[in-house]
Amino acid sequence: MTAQVSEFAMFRRRLLQNPRQISAIAPSSRELANAMAAGIGPHTGPMVEFGPGTGRITRAILETGLPPDRLTLFELDRELAAHLGATLPPAVTIHQQPAQTAPDLMRASMPKGAAAVISGLPLLSMPNAVRHEIVMAAFKLLAPGAPLVQFTYGPRPPLPADLIAELDLRVEKGARVLRNLPPARVYRFYRRTP
Ligand SMILES: C[S@@+](CC[C@H](N)C(=O)[O-])C[C@H]1O[C@@H](n2cnc3c(N)ncnc32)[C@H](O)[C@@H]1O
Numbered sequence: 026m027t028a029q030v031s032e033f034a035m036f037r038r039r040l041l042q043n044p045r046q047i048s049a050i051a052p053s054s055r056e057l058a059n060a061m062a063a064g065i066g067p068h069t070g071p072m073v074e075f076g077p078g079t080g081r082i083t084r085a086i087l088e089t090g091l092p093p094d095r096l097t098l099f100e101l102d103r104e105l106a107a108h109l110g111a112t113l114p115p116a117v118t119i120h121q122q123p124a125q126t127a128p129d130l131m132r133a134s135m136p137k138g139a140a141a142v143i144s145g146l147p148l149l150s151m152p153n154a155v156r157h158e159i160v161m162a163a164f165k166l167l168a169p170g171a172p173l174v175q176f177t178y179g180p181r182p183p184l185p186a187d188l189i190a191e192l193d194l195r196v197e198k199g200a201r202v203l204r205n206l207p208p209a210r211v212y213r214f215y216r217r218t219p
Pocket residue numbers: 046047048049051052053075076077078079080081082099100101102105122123124125144145146147
């Protein structure tokens with residue numbers, strides 16, 4: 026409980042320092058984290074998480090039994106990245122780098138592509154060009170048929186319609202999680218054509 030309180034305090038501190046980058050009033054609840062990690066297990070291939078923050082979703086991913094050496098994180102905030110390094114199993118790879126750089130940093134180490142990209146990024150509040158770069162980065166990393174998983178607090182999918190059309194994405198509506206501040210819904214995006 027104390028660890029949760031201090032993580033919450035850290036999250037709020039980083040939010041006050043950098044509201045546009047954090048762009049959420051609280052870390053994801055355990056229920057939302059579990060919904061984001063649904064379908065992952067000990068035999069899932071390499072996974073990438075964008076914007077892990079204090080690591081709520083990261084821990085839910087690891088609790089599925091995914092070996093820690095199959096998980097790579099991209100977290101831009103220095104304090105949050107340091108916290109992740111201090112609290113997660115050492116085999117998890119942590120880049121304190123923008124998600125946009127993931128393909129350049131990872132493609133050689135993941136020749137068959139990622140089994141999923143799990144994103145806690147505030148995609149809808151980002152400028153168009155940045156969001157486009159991040160979504161392109163995710164699909165460059167993903168194995169054919171593998172999903173980009175993203176939650177949103179709003180009533181619409183967390184990617185704009187023009188981007189969904191441009192990339193020819195199939196949109197799958199996942200779980201709605203009421204026990205989260207605010208309530209959220211999980212979406213999965215699949216590319217129809219590579
Ligand atoms: C809304 S918080 C989500 C934190 C966590 N995933 C959760 O659900 O509790 C967004 C996180 O994305 C990080 N972030 C924002 N833009 C980023 C980028 N371009 N690359 C990597 N991380 C980024 C922020 O620093 C922050 O930790």
